[in-house]
Amino acid sequence: MIVHVAFTPGEELSAPLGIVVDVLRATSTIVQALDAGYRRVLCCAEVEEARELAGREGDAVLAGERRAVRIPGFDLGNSPREVAGPPAAGTLVLTTTNGTRLLVAAEARCERVLVGSLLNLRALVEAARVDPGGEVAILCAGVGGEAVLDDVYCAGRIAEALGGEPADSATVAIRLARSFAGPEEGLGAGRSARNLRAAGLEEDIAWCARESILPTVPRPSGRVGRAVEVTGR
Numbered sequence: 001m002i003v004h005v006a007f008t009p010g011e012e013l014s015a016p017l018g019i020v021v022d023v024l025r026a027t028s029t030i031v032q033a034l035d036a037g038y039r040r041v042l043c044c045a046e047v048e049e050a051r052e053l054a055g056r057e058g059d060a061v062l063a064g065e066r067r068a069v070r071i072p073g074f075d076l077g078n079s080p081r082e083v084a085g086p087p088a089a090g091t092l093v094l095t096t097t098n099g100t101r102l103l104v105a106a107e108a109r110c111e112r113v114l115v116g117s118l119l120n121l122r123a124l125v126e127a128a129r130v131d132p133g134g135e136v137a138i139l140c141a142g143v144g145g146e147a148v149l150d151d152v153y154c155a156g157r158i159a160e161a162l163g164g165e166p167a168d169s170a171t172v173a174i175r176l177a178r179s180f181a182g183p184e185e186g187l188g189a190g191r192s193a194r195n196l197r198a199a200g201l202e203e204d205i206a207w208c209a210r211e212s213i214l215p216t217v218p219r220p221s222g223r224v225g226r227a228v229e230v231t232g233r
Contacts (some may be wrong), residue, residue, distance in 0.1 A: 001129070001164030003150040005138045005155045005173045007147035009102050011081035014139035017128060018110030021117070022141035023154040024192040025078050026099025027218075028117040029063070032080035035120075035216040039090040042227040043100040047071055053227055056093050064095035067201040071095075079204050080119070093227075098141040100228075106139050106227045107220045115218035116158055117232060118183055122212035125161045127219075136162065138170070149190030153177050157186075157211075183209040191212040 006013035021027055030041050042057070044050040051073075056061040063076035063083070070077035075088075076095045094100055106113050116124050116138070128136060138158055139150035156177030159170040159183065166174060180186035187193060187209045196204055216232040223229060 001163065002135045002167060003158060003159045003170040004135065004160050004167045005082060005169040007060045007140050007169070008142040008145055009098070009105065009135065009139070009151060010027070012109070012146055013137045014109045016111045016137040017134060017136045018106045018113045019124070019128065019136060019138045019158060020099070020103050020106050021138060021142070021151050021154050021158070022096070022099030022102065022115060023117050023208055024139065024150045024187060024196065025080060025114060025204055025208060026094070026096040027115045028119055029078050030115050030217055030218050030230055031120045031214055033083040033087070033092045034218050034230070035214045036087060037232070038083070038087045038092045038211040041094055041143065041218070041230045042224055043103045043230055044095040044162045044227045045091065045101045047095055047103050048147065049226060050093050054093040056140050057146070059089045060091040060093050061087065062088045063186065066097055068171050068195045068201060073193065079201065081204060081207055085089045085121065098143060102141045103230070104105035110137065113220050116154070118154055118209060119210070119213045119214045120216055121157060121161060122190060123215045123217050127217040128162060129212050138173070141192055148192050150187045152179060172218050183211050188227065216217050
């Protein structure tokens with residue numbers, strides 16, 4: 001297995017298997033929502049698309065953020081803490097600044113896509129090793145087109161756990177991850193964490209830093225309009 005890391009969406013790296021990472025917070029929220037009992041998450045790139053889709057679906061919770069803040073009129077923000085309880089509907093419609101956009105793009109260019117976080121690290125690695133001879137691209141959402149420490153830290157933890165043959169990009173991520181004392185320090189050191197603290201959402205950092213506590217490995221299962229349907233199958 002050869003493991004690559006794309007630090008920003010602009011790299012448009014492709015491989016038979018893509019692992020999408022937006023650890024603070026979109027991919028952590030998707031993992032948490034499906035583990036909590038949502039039947040599916042519909043991931044949308046744009047706000048109006050999410051509103052229209054939630055309206056058409058009927059039995060749906062509308063969640064999302066722009067610049068870390070809940071979108072006006074939405075039921076929830078983009079917080080794994082908010083989706084951890086019993087779901088109010090079968091479907092979560094989600095749109096975020098970076099993560100859901102990357103997921104939509106990855107689904108179009110990779111044969112198989114998994115949703116990665118620290119929450120499901122162990123289960124994610126087991127699912128990715130189904131084809132040990134293939135290539136894996138760990139795709140980081142970043143912020144505003146730039147790399148962020150939290151995503152690169154998470155990518156490094158995934159790359160190291162996968163083993164195989166790391167490309168130079170994966171080696172960079174692994175070495176960066178090793179430079180931190182632990183997950184909360186790794187996630188808390190960068191721009192995404194600063195944005196969450198400024199928005200009063202610092203509790204999400206510690207929540208997303210918990211490692212290998214959930215068995216759910218989300219993956220796309222189709223499209224609903226332009227949205228990518230993600231399930232925990």
